[in-house]
Amino acid sequence: MISPSKRINEIKQTLPDGVRLVAVSKYHPASMIQEAYDGGQRIFGESHVQELVAKYEVLPKDIEWHFIGHLQTNKVKYIAPFVSLIHAVDSEHLIKEIDKQAKRCGRTIPILLEVHVAKEETKYGFTPDELLAFMESGAWQQYTNVSFNGLMCMATNTDPLLPPPFGESLIASEFEQVRELFSTLSSKLPSFSIKSWGMSNDYPIAVAHGSNMVRIGSLIFGERVY
Ligand SMILES: *Cc1c(COP(=O)(O)O)cnc(C)c1O
Numbered sequence: 001m002i003s004p005s006k007r008i009n010e011i012k013q014t015l016p017d018g019v020r021l022v023a024v025s026k027y028h029p030a031s032m033i034q035e036a037y038d039g040g041q042r043i044f045g046e047s048h049v050q051e052l053v054a055k056y057e058v059l060p061k062d063i064e065w066h067f068i069g070h071l072q073t074n075k076v077k078y079i080a081p082f083v084s085l086i087h088a089v090d091s092e093h094l095i096k097e098i099d100k101q102a103k104r105c106g107r108t109i110p111i112l113l114e115v116h117v118a119k120e121e122t123k124y125g126f127t128p129d130e131l132l133a134f135m136e137s138g139a140w141q142q143y144t145n146v147s148f149n150g151l152m153c154m155a156t157n158t159d160p161l162l163p164p165p166f167g168e169s170l171i172a173s174e175f176e177q178v179r180e181l182f183s184t185l186s187s188k189l190p191s192f193s194i195k196s197w198g199m200s201n202d203y204p205i206a207v208a209h210g211s212n213m214v215r216i217g218s219l220i221f222g223e224r225v226y
Contacts, residue, residue, distance in 0.1 A: 004032050005039025007220045015214070019207055022066050022196075024217030026051065027224040030058050036220070037063065045087070045215050049075040056082055068152075068215055070124050073097040081105050087152040087196055087215070088114040090124040092134065095143055102145035109145065112152040112196050115181060117174040119156045128181050135185055150194030151185070153178045155202055171202050175209035182210070 004023070012021060024045040025033045033044055037060060046052035047069025056065060064084040071086060073094055079086075080101035089095060089111045102109040116125030126134065134140065140148055155171040164170070175197055186192035198206025198214035206214060218224065 002032075002222045004036040004220050005041065008036055008039060008041050011216060011219065014204070016207065018212055020213045022068065022213060022215040023220050024068065024199075024215050025055070025221060026069075026217065027226060028221040030055050032221055033059055033063075043084075045217075049078050052083075053078050066215075076101045077104075080109065081107075083109065085149070085194075086111045088112070088124065090114045090116075090126060092139070095140070095146060099143040099146045107145070108147050110147045110149045112150050112194055113148065115151050115153045115178050117153055117155070117177050119170070123154055125153065128177065131181065132184070135188070147191055148189060150192050150196065151178055151182050152194075152196040154199070155197070155206075157201075160202060160205060168205055171205050172209055175206055175211065179210035 008021065008023060015021060020043065022043050022045040023036055023041050026047045033055065042062065043064045043066060045066040045068040046055065047067070052065060052067060065082060066085045066087060067079055067083050068087040070088055071094060076097045086098060086109060089098070098109050098111060113131060114125035115131060116123055116127055153174070155174045158166045158170055160168040160171060178197060179195065182192065182195055194213050195211050196213040196215065197211045200216050200219040203214040203216060
């Protein structure tokens, strides 16, 4: 039997102070989340709206739920009342909807903007140029019920042990690109503080390249059964 709380403690010992751990619990049962919770973990990440809502309803109310997957605009309303942070915000259309639903709930929803840097076509997100243009236009200021808290990205899915130009050198260069973008944007936006990058296979590289929030699933809960 896997003990998520034991794994979490082992991972936490490898993380420098100031790096927060999101335990990615998607596809794993509420009982495993409860075990991790009982060991002290409070931040959990989910990537499907229905699954998140179902878990929110049965688990302790002081859990900080992060939505980390691709979010469809028509589903924002289901998580708006309680979500603590939305990581992968990838269009202005989505920002607008989050703002609207946050207003209806009488709250401000913290979000991260997703940056597309990976070599894969399938990854979502703003390109660095789109993001610079959006932030420099000041258009973001009209969304008064959204708090722009930082950036999120996913590196190319490559085995870190492969030699350059793949592997660790590719992953590191992608994280470094987002780190630079973060530093440009944060000089103008005081609310920018979160750098969400790093998963089970690449989080040590992410931390070495500026991450202060890692999203780790399989290393904590085991392989997912879809
Ligand atoms: C599933 C997922 C993770 C966790 O992946 P692992 O490889 O299991 O650590 C992190 N971030 C996002 C956006 C995910 O969808």
